[in-house]
Amino acid sequence: MPKTITDQNLRLLIDALVAEGKRVVGPRAAGTMTLYAPLAKGEELNLGELPRRSAKETFFPLCETILTYERDKEGVRVTDVDPGTIPGTVLVAARPCDVAAAPVLDSVFSWDFKDEFFLERRRKTTIIGLACTRADDACFCTAVGLSPNDTKGSDLFLTPLTDGGYRCDAITEKGEALLATHASLFAEGDGTPAPLAEPSLGKLDLDRIKAWLDTHFEDPLWGEIAERCAGCGACAFLCPACHCFDIVDEGGETKGTRRKSWDACGFGKFTNHASGHNPRDVQPQRYRNRIMHKFKYYVDKFDQRLCTGCGRCIRACPVGIDIAEILSAIGTRDQEPGTGKD
Ligand code: SF4
Ligand code: SF4
Known part of the structure; x- marks a missing residue:
């Protein structure tokens, strides 16, 4: 049985997740644009437009340190950054075109070399996808086999309703668990879905x-x-x-860091x-x-x-x-x- 959540309760859910110590990432106003960014409280959620940058930074940061080194009279000490320290994360209200890219990236990051930084973030992240009710001239998800309500990659999926709330469908066990843990914020039922976005470029061969x-x-x-x-x-x-990405050493002769940065x-x-x-x-x-x-x-x-x-x-x-x-x-x-x- 699907469930629904009001917009107010969605924001309370974010507050509850933050209170549990989770890192919560979602669309947030940043100057004149919207970006996927850490949310300190539900009020910061800004659902007006597609965030300027994609949600891949949740798993694959622009720049991250993978080890540090120090050298003194006794020798060189190398300290690996432990991916186990990556915090549990909930990515909220991510658009289908962002979420569908996550399982695509899994293939390359778990191929010949297992990138534990990426994979640990994927394991520790629950993704709440959100269907789109607006498309602009540049959107073409439908032309590459997706859709404005594609659930690929989502653990829990929100569909906007005509009353301003959302229908919630659990897609994976992670999504089921999130629903069960915060059951009081959800109601039984499925509501009336708002019309979905219609990207203008329908199909590509x-x-x-x-x-x-x-x-x-x-x-x-x-x-x-x-x-x-x-x-x-x-x-x-x-x-x-x-x-x-590129891997570079930054620092000097006696100490520094090795970083992985987008290329x-x-x-x-x-x-x-x-x-x-x-x-x-x-x-x-x-x-x-x-x-x-x-x-x-x-x-x-x-x-x-x-x-x-x-x-x-x-x-x-x-x-x-x-x-x-x-x-x-x-x-x-x-x-x-x-x-x-x-
Ligand atoms: S339209 Fe395709 S290639 Fe361009 S940014 Fe989006 S996913 Fe990447
Ligand atoms: S690299 Fe070339 S195609 Fe890509 S945004 Fe810059 S100018 Fe455009």
Whole structure:
């Protein structure tokens, strides 16, 4: 039997979770924008708009220390940061396009090397997803096989109701447990759902796009679409599914830290070798990698796509590069193998 929760009780739930010592992350006003950020109380929850940055930071922070080192007369001491110290977290009111990226990221972070920082955060986080009732021109979740009420990745899922409350569906045992622990805040019933958002780009032929990418590593298209790319990395940093990072030592001879920090394949030096050789030395090659990684390489390796149609890269690109337009164009191109140079 589904349950419902009023908006006021949703905020009380956040207060209760904070009082239990949980880290609670959700959409919060930050200056002129909304960001997923730690909430100190339920009143801070701001559900007006899609947060500017994705929710991936809940599992994969922009920058994190993985060890510290110290050197003195007695030698060098290295201290690993213990992922076990990562606190229990509840991610509240995360949009389906953000939440659906979490199981996609699981594949790469648990593949040949187990990234315990990412995996421990995933284990310790309960995700409360929230259906969307508004889409803007950049949203295209429906075109990549998702929907404004997709529950993929959520533990508990909220659907806005016409009376301002939410229907709550437990999707996993974690979601069941959260409902059971805070049962007094929920009521029995399912209410009347508010109309869902309707992204304007309905469908993309993803199989046809993949077939074209399989045979067009070299094609004039890459130059045409990417010569104006400024290599700023905004698209990758805002994307819920981009996950490249760099590891750097910061500090001096006697002490310092080793940090894991976001990186982006759009940056000129991303593939720069110690020898000075750069296998992707021009921007079209870098942008090609962005599309290939999302819609070919990751599909080949994990049978998943690195795009949930959130539209963030479209909204943020300073030169107006629109990944949905590019995919639509690829979907209509001749399937003959490419012969042009990139
Ligand atoms: S590639 Fe763009 S639209 Fe797709 S998930 Fe990433 S930011 Fe969103
Ligand atoms: S946001 Fe636009 S300009 Fe910046 S790297 Fe991405 S595609 Fe290039």
